[in-house]
Amino acid sequence: MHSEKFSQLDPVIHSQIRLAALSILMSVKSADFNYLKKTVGTTDGNLSIHLSKLEESGYISVKKSFKGKKPLTTCSLTEKGKDAFMKYLRGLEDYLHFEKK
Amino acid sequence: MNEVETKQELQLIREMIERTRQATTRAWNYLFFWGILIILAIAGMYILVFVKKYHWIWVNWLAFVVIGIAYSIFYVQKQEQGQGVRTYAQINVAHLSIACSVGFITMGLVFPLLGLYPYGVIPVLMSIMAGILFFVLGGIYEWNLLKLCAAIWWLGAFGMILLPPEYRSLVFIPLIIVGYFVPGFILRSKYQKS
Numbered sequence: 001m002h003s004e005k006f007s008q009l010d011p012v013i014h015s016q017i018r019l020a021a022l023s024i025l026m027s028v029k030s031a032d033f034n035y036l037k038k039t040v041g042t043t044d045g046n047l048s049i050h051l052s053k054l055e056e057s058g059y060i061s062v063k064k065s066f067k068g069k070k071p072l073t074t075c076s077l078t079e080k081g082k083d084a085f086m087k088y089l090r091g092l093e094d095y096l097h098f099e100k101k
Numbered sequence: 102m103n104e105v106e107t108k109q110e111l112q113l114i115r116e117m118i119e120r121t122r123q124a125t126t127r128a129w130n131y132l133f134f135w136g137i138l139i140i141l142a143i144a145g146m147y148i149l150v151f152v153k154k155y156h157w158i159w160v161n162w163l164a165f166v167v168i169g170i171a172y173s174i175f176y177v178q179k180q181e182q183g184q185g186v187r188t189y190a191q192i193n194v195a196h197l198s199i200a201c202s203v204g205f206i207t208m209g210l211v212f213p214l215l216g217l218y219p220y221g222v223i224p225v226l227m228s229i230m231a232g233i234l235f236f237v238l239g240g241i242y243e244w245n246l247l248k249l250c251a252a253i254w255w256l257g258a259f260g261m262i263l264l265p266p267e268y269r270s271l272v273f274i275p276l277i278i279v280g281y282f283v284p285g286f287i288l289r290s291k292y293q294k295s
Contacts, residue, residue, distance in 0.1 A: 027118045
């Protein structure tokens with residue numbers, strides 16, 4: 001039964017950094033790379049890999065631009081990402097309810 | 102996946118959302134700037150009344166409104182660049198600020214200059230408008246204290262009616278202190294502690 005519940009959780013979101021990044025993007029319209037890095041508490045390379053995975057899955061959109069002469073990467077959640085996050089959250093809650101029973 | 106891991110994940114979600122919320126709700130400097138600006142504008146108005154330069158009163162208000170709007174634009178741009186995040190609350194507050202600015206300018210400057218109503222009505226309308234602004238801000242930021250501020254401003258509007266028109270603007274000063282600065286300081290200290 002545990003494995004059934006576990007399989008319901010989206011493997012793309014089931015990672016600390018990706019989950020943290022999605023949680024932030026869920027509550028804002030957009031966030032830049034540095035903000036995500038600072039809030040999640042990770043390194044450039046690590047976050048970059050995880051954001052790429054989220055982008056490949058269509059969960060976030062990544063826009064690259066310039067702020068002055070510095071490159072600026074802005075991320076925002078897509079509709080698909082919102083749905084996936086909510087489904088993941090429900091999955092976690094279901095799991096907890098199941099454990100209590 | 103076990104219960105502890107599940108709870109940790111939920112805790113992580115809550116923590117990330119709370120960190121983002123805290124980082125984007127500290128707009129104290131901006132709120133205090135507007136409060137001080139309004140007090141200065143009122144002081145300027147009474148000085149002009151005292152020296153009997155009545156026709157300069159609207160210029161006084163217009164100057165402060167222009168300063169306020171210029172600072173708001175500068176502040177919003179700086180805040181967005183500094184924070185690296187754009188929240189739905191910020192978008193809603195920006196829309197509300199624009200809508201209320203239009204209300205303040207038309208009701209406080211344009212309509213009285215067109216002679217639609219006497220100048221004594223302006224402070225009453227401004228208080229009603231300020232109450233609307235605070236009430237909606239309270240809803241956006243989920244701060245009940247701001248909704249209480251709205252009630253204070255609305256009560257102030259009724260209180261003004263009881264006074265002679267030339268003294269109504271003075272009610273703004275206690276209103277700004279009680280319905281603006283005090284809640285602002287309380288909320289700021291609350292967030293600093295948390």
